[in-house]
Amino acid sequence: MHVHLENTTSKPRPFWLTPELVDAARSSNAALPGEVRFTVGRDLENFAGSLSTATVLVTSSGVICDPRFPRGDLAAAAPNLRFIHLIDAGVEDVMPLNWLPANVQLVNNSGVHVEKAREFTIMSLLALNARLPEIVWHQQRAQWDQVFTPLIRGKSLLVIGLGDMGQAAVAAGHTLGMKVFGVRRSGMSVPGVERVYLPGQLHEAVELADFIVIATPLTSGTRNLVSRSVLEATKQSAALLNIGRADVLDHGALVDLLRNGRLSGAILDVLPQEPLPSSSELWACPNLIINPHVGADDPTTYMTETMRLLFANLQQHLTGRPLQNIVDRMTEY
Missing domain, CATH: 3.40.50.720 (NAD(P)-binding Rossmann-like Domain)
Structure with missing residues (x-):
């Protein structure tokens, strides 16, 4: 052979x-x-x-x-x-x-990628809970603006996509004492996930989430799954992490909701174009950390x-x- x-x-x-x-x-x-x-x-x-x-x-x-x-x-x-x-x-x-x-x-x-993805998700969820993207945004402008935040334990995490990467995020949520929900194409239950929603129930699911992790692969069925209407249905001041695929997410809507304060912060490990061009509006978006696709490797x-x-x-x-x-x-x- x-x-x-x-x-x-x-x-x-x-x-x-x-x-x-x-x-x-x-x-x-x-x-x-x-x-x-x-x-x-x-x-x-x-x-x-x-x-x-x-x-x-x-x-x-x-x-x-x-x-x-x-x-x-x-x-x-x-x-x-x-x-x-x-x-x-x-x-x-x-x-x-x-x-x-x-x-x-x-x-x-x-x-x-699973072990590194779990570590990166733990780090990112803690950073989002501490409003680190917002604090970094203030630092870049030499602004002293104290942001006080509660413990992450007991908060709700929605994981979109429950394959290997998604289950790494589920494990991260449990490590931090969070309540974990999920979205899966089949709707089948997953150990450690309190409730699994179908993709058609995504608007309902995001209403409950303090934190959303996108961990789904990109397919014809998941492209733009996390659309503007989904992001607009999120809980006030929810935060988002994408460790899946960039084109699952509407980035224009993400920028708008970060700018108007509807979302408290976001971390993107995958970008709509890699390397991300200097002309991208994402570079100048408030309360956003761009991680150049190294989180799970x-x-x-x-x-x-x-x-x-x-x-x-x-x-x-x-x-x-x-x-x-x-x-x-x-x-x-």
């Missing part, structure tokens, strides 16, 4: 796939039941030759979206390919999957956890068992 790892070197260095990473994974994971050959490439140099014999491709969505990637006829370019492991959690950039042959599965990196563990998941799936594939983290073509995650 041939496993090929293809890099985009424009990604930050801690997220490169390297021969050293492969060697470390071989030594720290259980031996694979069969002969496996690994190759590593970069920036699609000599990519066609590697792809032609690959059984498994490990790469980022940036490679899949590159014009040189053979999305038009992947079956011919990679006749032996059986699954692609994306080192991203979000898969919206490669949707729809009409380019993916029927006999090839796509898996993502869901779950790799631990550079010391991200790639080792990625390789752990890859090796687990190689074991599954070689022994004829279902893979973990298969992306569903219908639900888009």
Whole structure:
């Protein structure tokens, strides 16, 4: 079996796939039941030759979206390919999957972010409760304006999206002694969540929340889910954190509600354009902290956890068992 790892070197260095990473994974994971050959490439140099014999491709969505990637006829370019492991959690950039042959599965990196996401959410909820975005806004203007805030314990948290990232936010809420509610497409209950709302009940759900965490993937069904009308239905002085996907949120409405004081603060770890251009009105928005999409990524563990998941799936594939983290073509995650 041939496993090929293809890099985009424009990604930050801690997220490169390297021969050293492969060697470390071989030594720290259980031996694979069969002969496996690994190759590593970069920036699609000599990519066609590697792809032609690959059984498994490990790469980022940036490679899949590159014009040189053979999305038009992947079956011919990679006749032996059986699954692609994306080192991203979000898969919206490669949707729809009409380019993916029927006999090839796509898996993502869901779950790799969980521990760091939980820590980041704890930090963010405490910061929002302490009105830190507002305090920073005053500091930037040399304004002495004391803002007194109560304990966070007992306040209500609404988590929109209850997958791996959402459940990290649920855990963060429980750590802080909060009452936790959730929104989920299926409406199915989740341990630790007092009530699960359907997306169609979002206006009702946000009326109860002191804090809202967006943790849902971006799909055709979640785009602009947290719309102007949803934001206008929030409890007075609620605060918001987005650790999911930017296009789930109406940013123009967010700016308006932060400026008029309806929302007390917001922290965005995902932005409508990354890097965020200097012309964006978000930079000058009061009571908003922009975190440049680093909240859930631990550079010391991200790639080792990625390789752990890859090796687990190689074991599954070689022994004829279902893979973990298969992306569903219908639900888009």
